Amino acid sequence: MISYANSLGIAKRPQDTRVVVAMSGGVDSSVTAAVLREEGYDVVGITLQLYDHGIALQKPGACCAGQDIYDARQVADRIGIPHYVLDYEGKFSQDVIDDFADTYLRGETPIPCVRCNQRVKFRDLLNTARDLGADALATGHYVRRVQGAAGAELHRAIDPGRDQSYFLFATTREQLEFLRFPLGGLTKPETRALAERHGLEVAAKPDSQDICFVPNGSYADVVAKLRPGSVEPGDIVHVDGRVLGRHRGVVHYTVGQRKGLGIGGIRGEEEPLFVVRLEPGQRRVVVGPRRELARRVVTIREVNWLGPALAPGEGLEVEVKLRSAQPSAPAVWRLGADGTAQAELHEPQYGVAPGQACVVYQGDRVLGGGWIAGTGA
Template identity: 50%
Template structure:
């Protein structure tokens, strides 16, 4: 069968994964176009907090992506999504924290920025596909598409991609999904990419110093959510300086004494209360998600599946029951600790993502 050359836009973040993605596709003979999202006013942070901006999507990353594209001899564009990012991701991030939830902005960024807005730009350039450096796979079977885990369990990113639709998966490529990180770095060295040994970012891209409390207070102001720390029994144990400083499962930084170790087991933003209890109070046998997404048909009734309640959580067997108004109930076989409102619960059958939603 003759090779069919395609026009492919590669979302280039300036890191090793997306750089190798672009290099591999060009090596295969495709027409490759590099595209980087400018999503943040980098000058604003450096002016207020110094010169270091050590996370993905920084100004240095944009420069790295441009230089890689130049080295590969491919066209390169920067698209400005700052307004969309502020409205769709940052504002939602702040809203969630001030409502007592712990959001995962990477899920929303992938959903709205990469696979809606950036995919739309790719289509405007008459590209056949949008490719990214995610460690996940898309498998077609009889015209239907499914999202699968990346083969490297340590790097699998399917958890962040559960909102992908059939139409999006038809237009998206994950060339690294069958590789390990070591293999990707070996390709980077083979291509002599300047980012071959670049460290991976660990922080939220718009909180580059990791101080999300400072970021929230800069965005919304301090002192608005001060209140009491209350034991599950109702006893007041102390005070706090903002419910947004706490997340379910947290043990450190409570500043209170008790006969047993205490953990944050709930946040009541309306009453400005941080609720604490012993480890046993972290256990939950079930949860409910809203904004449930099913990449195929919505199940007609309950189904058995595995459920992951945070990125580094090992999936657990559960009964998943679709509910009205885009919700679903998850009933675990064994109680789970650290069920956190605002995080994603993602459902798997083996390595296949069958759905997910945001924990209420």
């Protein structure tokens, strides 16, 4: 009997391997579908309708909007694959948009793209792909899936400027076995060149910007609309207790913020002021000099662990990424016994915000991560 090992690491011939591709209408997912189709796979394109088209169409470049659904359908027709649009609006509203609003109201800074991957694309869509008899679900994310000795591993993309591994830390081991990321070894210019070679009209389409369901870029306006009456003014307070001014609502601020505090120059303050913490229960924004932001200990909740087995409290030397745009920092990682963990940083980090993700790396490999619940000096 002949044993096949195709480019996706599946023991079948490409023509016998069904792959569902999550098509957002952008260049990355379009090239993913085109490349797999060219290799002979049985490709099925699926686009998710995640929110109201009337809102979406007001924001060019937002994923999963009306124009993007049209673009995905055009690409599918061009490369000759079936294409389906699934209405996930209810799931997206409950699992992503509501969570976004509630996280802001707790004084935290959310990352809805992670929740979308975690609760919609890599859970609900993955189950739909299985229902369609697929052998794999492929996406256009810039991240690598590497087959290790103990199973599939998640690694950074080859192009550090495009790496999206920070946003995929919540991918479970079971999901990773089913997922494929064909673009993880490419740069963005190489992807666009492939789009042009395949004659895809989206070859020069701009990348999605900001959060897809925020039409005008104002997060606070979205929270105020979703939770009427919840965005209330309050005091801006110095860490020493002085009241320096008033704010329009805690949701307008995030830990580490310097600009846009609305208090102007404060007499006697030689150092610039930053948001040190948010106290939504008291409707207070607490500010202070940069040194007040220094944190050495980070507490993490909802941990997804993809790394080696660790006993509770056992230390592991790692690097942690505390914001998507910041470089990794050396730390000692310790798992708790209840889905929590703690990262002890070798050097203090500044602007560590609850609600953001703490993602754990060893070299290029993603070991997991979780949501920042609190910090300590």
